[in-house]
Amino acid sequence: MIITGFFPLFALLLMWSLSSPKNWLKATIVCATFQAASPFLLVAAGRFIGMTPAYLMLAVGFFHVFNLVVKDVRASGGERLVAMRFPKEIWALLLFSMYAVLCAVLAPKVFAGDVKIMSPREGISVSAGLLPLRFGMGNVFQSVYIVFNFLLCFFAFFILSKQKASVKDVIKGCELAVWLIVLVGAYQMVAFSVGLYWPSEIINSNAGGAQSFDQFANGVKRVSATFVEPSVMAMHSIGLLGLMIVAKRHRLLIGGLALMLLLTSSTTAIVGCVLLFATYLFLSFKKIDLELFRRITVVIVGGTLMAVLLLAFDTLFFDGQYLEKVFLNKLSSNSGVARSQADFHAVGLLFETYGIGVGVGSNRASSWLANTLASNGLFGIIFLVITFACVIRILGKSASDNDKAISVTVLGMLIGAMISVPDLAMPFMWLLLGVCIAISQTLSNQGANDAIALSPAT
Numbered sequence: 001m002i003i004t005g006f007f008p009l010f011a012l013l014l015m016w017s018l019s020s021p022k023n024w025l026k027a028t029i030v031c032a033t034f035q036a037a038s039p040f041l042l043v044a045a046g047r048f049i050g051m052t053p054a055y056l057m058l059a060v061g062f063f064h065v066f067n068l069v070v071k072d073v074r075a076s077g078g079e080r081l082v083a084m085r086f087p088k089e090i091w092a093l094l095l096f097s098m099y100a101v102l103c104a105v106l107a108p109k110v111f112a113g114d115v116k117i118m119s120p121r122e123g124i125s126v127s128a129g130l131l132p133l134r135f136g137m138g139n140v141f142q143s144v145y146i147v148f149n150f151l152l153c154f155f156a157f158f159i160l161s162k163q164k165a166s167v168k169d170v171i172k173g174c175e176l177a178v179w180l181i182v183l184v185g186a187y188q189m190v191a192f193s194v195g196l197y198w199p200s201e202i203i204n205s206n207a208g209g210a211q212s213f214d215q216f217a218n219g220v221k222r223v224s225a226t227f228v229e230p231s232v233m234a235m236h237s238i239g240l241l242g243l244m245i246v247a248k249r250h251r252l253l254i255g256g257l258a259l260m261l262l263l264t265s266s267t268t269a270i271v272g273c274v275l276l277f278a279t280y281l282f283l284s285f286k287k288i289d290l291e292l293f294r295r296i297t298v299v300i301v302g303g304t305l306m307a308v309l310l311l312a313f314d315t316l317f318f319d320g321q322y323l324e325k326v327f328l329n330k331l332s333s334n335s336g337v338a339r340s341q342a343d344f345h346a347v348g349l350l351f352e353t354y355g356i357g358v359g360v361g362s363n364r365a366s367s368w369l370a371n372t373l374a375s376n377g378l379f380g381i382i383f384l385v386i387t388f389a390c391v392i393r394i395l396g397k398s399a400s401d402n403d404k405a406i407s408v409t410v411l412g413m414l415i416g417a418m419i420s421v422p423d424l425a426m427p428f429m430w431l432l433l434g435v436c437i438a439i440s441q442t443l444s445n446q447g448a449n450d451a452i453a454l455s456p457a458t
Helices: 007-018 021-033 058-076 079-083 088-110 137-161 167-194 230-246 251-263 267-287 290-318 321-328 334-352 368-397 401-420 427-454
Strands: 040-044 047-049
Touching (some): 021 167, 058 137, 088 137, 167 251, 230 267, 368 401, 401 427
């Protein structure tokens, strides 16, 4: 085992998380922000194996949940635990996880020789050739991530449902994440522009996966901050920008995050933000207060101003080629064509396997939806739709800005993933999904209590 430069920071976060369930949530959110890091590396068969630090926090999460269960048993003889009802979203996610793991084990054996896949190790390139489907270690690793995602979601749900942490605590953790992204992203931009030291051995210490922190677009540095690549940073930042606006946080921090999003030079950032805010306005149109409307207007005006400044910068220094190459011609570029081909091939696998899927870790796609369809088939998608429905329910029913802010964050991350991030290993999103499920259950319970209160006495 090799200890990385990230280990000291991880040790501090680990100790912080041990102090209470709510601090575990905050520390895990910070760990999820350091998505490109790993506190240690294992060496097997000449390859490095790292682990996203948020998943390592599951051990502490289990400790807190187990402690809460023991306290319930001692206080009520187990009656509270038996009486606890888990919402349908938890059961749907459990069924998804079970199906995904079973499919990862059996599908490569059932369809071996009949289906051609794009190897996840080879990157996105249909022209590189398709390989016969077969079971491999990729299926094992991705199955483990599926289980970890469920546990993160369940632990977050359980802690909030037991009122050992609040939505405000989660938002504070997310605000810490935004500060990290803005400060590290700003330093990265300066460091690569003037030749300063970049601590890749700390921030990008997970040598077990691809690290693309040194990407440039037409000579301009693409910001990735604490994530493995700019598109992944954009996917997370879309949701966090929505959270900062809906929760009415500090304007300067909102502007900093918006600027970092723009500096990712990612089409995901532009398209994702437009889709997120259009969806939010559609679902919450009748419930938007004047203050929130004013903030959204400020963001739109600020975004327009930044776009004008970027256009002027592009015209002066790049003769109008930067925006054209990075954004406008993205789909027709070699990268855009390869991504489209990968997604079309992934969707085709759904039909070739009769809706069953080839199993997680078998095939490479360009977007989350295409990858999920190819890997987990129709059953997997149905289970996930049931699970993520709580996100929409909160936007339609909750009167709390904080509740809506968490929901918008998950929705934004999901939209970003559907555009250009195929990975299921996104601990930030799955943790906040558990918070959404807890919020949704609270809203359902309140609705039931109101219905009882309004019913005529007998």
